[in-house]
Amino acid sequence: MHAQYLTSRRALLRLIVMGAGGVLLTGCGHAAGSSAAAASSSRGTAQAASTSAEGHTTTSIVAPATSGTTAPAKLRMIWYSAADLPLKKKMIAIYHQHVPSTQVTVDLVPFAQYWTKLETMMASGTGYDVELMNGPNFLINATRHGILDLSSYVAASKLNVDQFPRWLRTLYTYQGHLYGLPERQATIALFYNKSLFDAIGVKTPDNTWTWQTYLDAAQKLTKTGSNGAPVQYGTVSSADDAQEDWFNWVFQNKGHVLDAKKQHLLLDQPAAIQAIQYLVDLVQKYKVAPLPSTMAQQSETQLFMAGKLAMMPGGPWNVGIFEPIKHFQWDIAPLPKGKQRACVIHGSAYCIGATTKYPEQTFQFIDWMATSKTANKMMVSDITPGTTWGAKEWAAATPPSNRKVFSDAIAYSHEYPATLYTNEWMDKVTKQLDLAWLGKQSVQTACQAATQQANAVLATEAAALKGH
Amino acid sequence: MGTLRRREALWAYALLFPTIVLFLVFMAGPLVASFLISLMHWSLLSPPRWAGLGQYQHLLHDSAFWTAVGNTAYFTAGTVLPRLVLALLLALALNRKMRARNLYRTIYFLPVVSMLVAVALVWSWLYSPQDGLINYALALVHLPQPAWLSSTRWAMPAIIIMSIWKTVGYDMILYLAGLQSIPEHLYEAARIDGANRWNLFQHITFPLLTPTTFFVLVVSVIGSFQVFDQAYIMTQGGPGYATTTLVYYIYNNAFQWFHMGYAAAQAWVLLVLVLGMTLLQLWGQRRWVFYQ
Numbered sequence: 001m002h003a004q005y006l007t008s009r010r011a012l013l014r015l016i017v018m019g020a021g022g023v024l025l026t027g028c029g030h031a032a033g034s035s036a037a038a039a040s041s042s043r044g045t046a047q048a049a050s051t052s053a054e055g056h057t058t059t060s061i062v063a064p065a066t067s068g069t070t071a072p073a074k075l076r077m078i079w080y081s082a083a084d085l086p087l088k089k090k091m092i093a094i095y096h097q098h099v100p101s102t103q104v105t106v107d108l109v110p111f112a113q114y115w116t117k118l119e120t121m122m123a124s125g126t127g128y129d130v131e132l133m134n135g136p137n138f139l140i141n142a143t144r145h146g147i148l149d150l151s152s153y154v155a156a157s158k159l160n161v162d163q164f165p166r167w168l169r170t171l172y173t174y175q176g177h178l179y180g181l182p183e184r185q186a187t188i189a190l191f192y193n194k195s196l197f198d199a200i201g202v203k204t205p206d207n208t209w210t211w212q213t214y215l216d217a218a219q220k221l222t223k224t225g226s227n228g229a230p231v232q233y234g235t236v237s238s239a240d241d242a243q244e245d246w247f248n249w250v251f252q253n254k255g256h257v258l259d260a261k262k263q264h265l266l267l268d269q270p271a272a273i274q275a276i277q278y279l280v281d282l283v284q285k286y287k288v289a290p291l292p293s294t295m296a297q298q299s300e301t302q303l304f305m306a307g308k309l310a311m312m313p314g315g316p317w318n319v320g321i322f323e324p325i326k327h328f329q330w331d332i333a334p335l336p337k338g339k340q341r342a343c344v345i346h347g348s349a350y351c352i353g354a355t356t357k358y359p360e361q362t363f364q365f366i367d368w369m370a371t372s373k374t375a376n377k378m379m380v381s382d383i384t385p386g387t388t389w390g391a392k393e394w395a396a397a398t399p400p401s402n403r404k405v406f407s408d409a410i411a412y413s414h415e416y417p418a419t420l421y422t423n424e425w426m427d428k429v430t431k432q433l434d435l436a437w438l439g440k441q442s443v444q445t446a447c448q449a450a451t452q453q454a455n456a457v458l459a460t461e462a463a464a465l466k467g468h
Numbered sequence: 469m470g471t472l473r474r475r476e477a478l479w480a481y482a483l484l485f486p487t488i489v490l491f492l493v494f495m496a497g498p499l500v501a502s503f504l505i506s507l508m509h510w511s512l513l514s515p516p517r518w519a520g521l522g523q524y525q526h527l528l529h530d531s532a533f534w535t536a537v538g539n540t541a542y543f544t545a546g547t548v549l550p551r552l553v554l555a556l557l558l559a560l561a562l563n564r565k566m567r568a569r570n571l572y573r574t575i576y577f578l579p580v581v582s583m584l585v586a587v588a589l590v591w592s593w594l595y596s597p598q599d600g601l602i603n604y605a606l607a608l609v610h611l612p613q614p615a616w617l618s619s620t621r622w623a624m625p626a627i628i629i630m631s632i633w634k635t636v637g638y639d640m641i642l643y644l645a646g647l648q649s650i651p652e653h654l655y656e657a658a659r660i661d662g663a664n665r666w667n668l669f670q671h672i673t674f675p676l677l678t679p680t681t682f683f684v685l686v687v688s689v690i691g692s693f694q695v696f697d698q699a700y701i702m703t704q705g706g707p708g709y710a711t712t713t714l715v716y717y718i719y720n721n722a723f724q725w726f727h728m729g730y731a732a733a734q735a736w737v738l739l740v741l742v743l744g745m746t747l748l749q750l751w752g753q754r755r756w757v758f759y760q
Contacts, residue, residue, distance in 0.1 A: 116723045123512050140726060144513035292707065293597040293618035424725040428532070435708045440620055453532070460526075464509065 072101040073361035077130035078121075079106050080114040087382050091375055095368055102361050104130070115140075122146045127353035129362045133180050134348045135171045136422040142174040143420060143465070147351040149177045153363040163371060163387045165345060167415040172349045180349030181370035182386025184379070186315035187409035188248050188343040190335050195328035196221055196232070196310045205311065205333035211252075211278060214311075214336035218288035221310035234288035235311040236300040237279040239433035242426065243346055244313050246433070247417065249275040252338030257417035263458055267429065268451035275338070276436065277443045284439045292437050304330075316384045316394070316406045331400040334409065345413035347386055421461045425454035506732035516729070523733035533734065535709045536717040537741075539624065543713060544692035546628035547635075551688055552681065554632065555639030560673075562640070563647045573644070577637040584634065588701035591630045592617060595702075617703050623710045627698045635691070639684045646680030647673070678757040686749055693742050714738055 077092075079085060085108055092104045107128070109117050115137055121127050122141075133141060141147050154161060161169055164182045172180030190205055197204045202220050205213075218234025225231040237245055250257060255271030258264070266272060282289040290303065301321055303309040307328055312318075313335055322330060335343055350366035352359060369375050376390035384391045388410060395407040419425070429450040436446035506523055510516035527533055562573050579587065594601050595616035603613040614622040654672050663671070696715040699705050705712035705720070714734070722731035 119512055119723075119726065140511075144511060146513055291615075291618075293615035296618045297596045297598060421725060424720075424727075427720065427724075431706060431708050431712075434706055435620065438618070438620065438707055440708070464511070 071358075071361065073103070073358035075102060075104045075129040075356075075358060075362055075365060077104055077106045077132075078114075078118065078128040079108050079132055080111045082108055082110075084382055087378065091369060091378050094374060094378070095365060098368070099361075099364070102365060104365060118146075122353065122355065125355055127355040129353055129356040129358060130366060131351045131353050132183065132348050133172070133351045135346050135416040135418040136426065138172055138180065138349070138351075139174060139418065139420040139422070141351070142179045145354050147179050148354055148356070148359060149174075150179055150181070150352065150363065151177045153359070153367075154178060157363070157367060159367055159371065163389060165388055165391075165410045165413065167345050167413055168347050168349070168386065170415055171346070171418060172351075180351045181366050182347045182349045183370060185345060185347035185384050185386050185391055185410075186243075186317065187345050187406050187413050188244055188313055188315055188335060189405040189409060190311055190333045191304065191314050191318055191322070191330060192311045192333060193304065193307060193309065193328055193330050195330075196307070198329075204331070205336070207334050207337075209333065209336040211336055211338055215282070215286065215288070218282065218311065219286060222288045230287070230290070231308065233290050233303065233309050235282060236295070236303070236309060236313075237282045237289045237437075238292060238295050238300075239430055239437045240295075241300075242430070243344055243416070244315060246276060246279055247344040247414075248313065248335055248342065249279055249338065251342035251344065251414045252335070252340060253278075254339045258419065262417075262419045263462060265425065265429070265451045265454040265458065267447045267454075271339075273444055273447045276433070276447060280436050280439075280443050283437060292434065316403075319400065319403065320382060332402045332405045334405050341412045343409050343413055344416055345410065346416040347384075349386070419458065419461060420465060421457050425457040428453040428457065502732045502735060505728055506736050508729045510728040511726045512728055513726075519729055523730050524737075526730065527733055527737065532709060532712065533717060536712045536714045539709070539712055540693055540695065540714040542624055543628060543631075543695050544689060546625070547631050547692050548685065548688045550632050551636055551639050552684060554636050555643050555684065556677070556681075558636065558640040559643030559647055560669075563644060573640075576640055579634045580637040582634075584697045585701055587634060588630070588698055591626075592702045595626050618707060620707050620710045623703050623707060627695075627702060627711055630702075631692075631695065631698060635688070639688065642680055642684055643677065646677045650676045675758040679759060682749070682753050682757045686746055689745055689749070690742055693738065693745075 077088075079088060085106065088106060092106070096103065118127070118131060118141070127146065131141075131147060133147070153159075161178060165185060168182040168185055169178060172178060172182070192205050194204055197217075200220060202217055205217070214235070221232065221234040222230065223232040239246070247257060250267075250272045253271045253275040255269060255275055256266040257272070259266055267276070283291060290298075290309075298306075300309060300312045300314075301318065304312050305322065305325060319332075334341065350370055352362045352366065356362050370386055376385045376387060376393065379385040379390060380394040380397065384394045384406060388407070391407045391410065395403040395405075397403065432441070432446045432450035432453070435441035436443045441449075505516070507519055507521070508516040509519045509522075558576055562569060562576070566572075595603075597603055597613065597615040597618060600616070602616070606613045616622050616626045650673065654676075655668055658668055658672060694715050695713050696719065699711045699713050699716040700719070703711040705716050715738070718731045718734045718738070721727045721734065
């Protein structure tokens with residue numbers, strides 16, 4: 001639904017199911033030979049220099065034009081979320097009023113084909129000017145100079161990057177250079193169905209909650225029907241939604257997904273195993289969370305909206321999704337605290353395709369989209385913008401009354417675990433954790449196998465990075 | 469005489485030219501290219517680096533790859549024989565003179581022409597553990613209701629069942645064509661000699677269908693080894709590695725993780741496997757295929 005955040009397989013499946021028609025109909029198309037030739041031949045030397053393989057940057061030549069003297073430009077933007085396309089088009093229209101010489105068109109490509117499409121377009125030299133990136137896919141594009149190093153543009157425009165949360169900047173930094181301006185952000189908090197809590201007189205979640213309080217409440221809120229089948233669940237946990245789920249619990253237990261150098265997975269360490277065990281127990285031992293087979297058919301969002309789920313960890317995008325709920329009350333609380341308060345932070349970012357003919361104009365555009373007051377104001381009607389101050393503005397709105405939880409979480413958030421081959425090792429990790437959640441394998445074994453296989457991938461990654 | 473032959477040869481080449489060009493550009497070229505890519509590290513955007521046989525060595529130690537090979541063999545074993553038997557039975561049934569025969573033939577052939585992506589989606593709803601039609605039916609007759617696509621044990625059988633349903637109509641059509649090419653006078657002669665229906669099938673129909681059976685066998689083994697869409701749409705290769713097939717793994721390596729060299733090496737292993745099996749069948753057919 002909100003594809004900017006999609007990092008998991010099940011989320012992808014959901015998208016495929018919903019966009020099946022689109023998936024079937026979308027061909028390749030688009031790459032006109034002449035424009036390809038034009039794009040590669042007229043690429044400015046300055047730009048080529050700024051992205052040279054050695055990472056040397058030449059700042060003097062690429063200084064962006066000062067505002068007001070912008071040369072005409074036709075920019076192409078590629079986007080993967082149908083849900084907020086109308087908003088983006090409105091923002092673009094406003095920008096066009098500010099800077100009439102710049103025209104921006106948007107191509108929507110479903111998430112299922114997005115990265116492959118981006119890749120093949122780049123390979124053929126007809127990449128887009130503005131490209132949306134996410135954490136797991138950022139380095140693949142940055143290391144191969146598919147996107148531009150923004151540092152010289154940032155310096156020339158005196159853009160204050162500190163207005164973005166620290167870990168979002170880090171997420172889009174490669175070899176010390178910033179490559180993306182965060183478009184939005186998501187920390188993780190606990191959504192709860194207030195009506196279900198009130199009905200049985202259980203105190204609603206607040207910042208005093210621990211893992212034990214959480215489990216106790218979940219047990220009270222789980223109900224089975226006359227045939228023994230569950231009709232209401234206390235909470236959810238699954239292997240597939242790392243961002244909304246187990247990343248956060250591992251961090252709370254003072255565990256790590258990756259080591260400091262991002263060369264090894266640390267899921268086989270006691271802190272991580274303990275956290276995963278706690279989550280698997282919610283499903284297999286205490287049976288307060290739906291089985292994976294149930295989750296494969298009904299997402300936690302659907303269960304929650306149907307009033308069959310009392311609590312679920314989720315990102316700010318759920319606020320928009322839950323807006324239509326009329327038949328019960330709901331609110332947000334921080335995730336129950338483990339050894340420390342923690343959650344993961346992620347957000348997609350605007351990047352500039354390396355084949356662009358208009359680097360200055362493109363930067364000016366994404367700068368406006370990400371950091372201007374006008375753009376942030378428009379964003380908050382829909383979702384948390386990438387800036388910290390924008391996120392606070394979003395949090396000041398109601399309902400629900402407690403949105404502040406998300407902007408407060410920025411302070412204790414952890415970096416989204418991503419390396420060059422994130423997709424590959426996450427696939428292997430998820431496949432192993434799936435088995436633990438299914439009860440087919442002990443958590444210990446699954447975590448060890450996951451770590452071993454992920455480390456093998458990280459070793460090939462290290463070898464590949466040497467080649468860069 | 470000599471000039472005539474030469475002119476004829478010239479014409480032959482001229483007429484073959486388009487086909488040869490197409491073959492070189494779309495078959496031979498990519499084939500050679502994919503082999504060269506399999507000898508390199510290449511991520512599509514960065515310049516390729518020479519790897520020699522490194523990718524093939526890596527394959528030997530990649531347990532996920534061998535799991536995928538095993539899963540593909542499981543899928544092949546599970547689909548090929550049932551397809552043959554079911555298709556033959558259907559063809560025999562629908563070759564008789566009966567009412568609405570063409571309607572039935574069409575119904576059985578419909579899945580073949582339906583889009584696999586759409587079909588796979590519909591089937592994943594049928595397989596829903598809680599509210600799917602299949603488990604509902606199983607519950608009515610008090611049979612255990614597996615979690616199907618969410619179960620490591622049942623995910624592959626679920627995909628196999630769906631695939632048989634999807635392809636059996638195609639095999640049936642081939643068998644129908646085979647049945648109709650058997651001359652009626654053979655049956656007449658046998659009947660005069662006092663043969664019953666089973667004798668007719670055993671000594672005439674079945675032997676004369678062996679070329680069809682052979683063709684269906686070769687084609688379905690090759691097709692089964694290339695199974696992809698089902699795993700991609702219905703299970704994404706899971707749960708665990710339960711339905712990660714060879715082509716799905718190749719796809720992931722190439723277009724999700726951008727290891728073009730590694731994926732090309734796997735594709736070549738797939739080619740060798742399929743080629744080997746096809747040669748084995750070609751060699752074996754002399755013992756059991758009967759040509760009229």
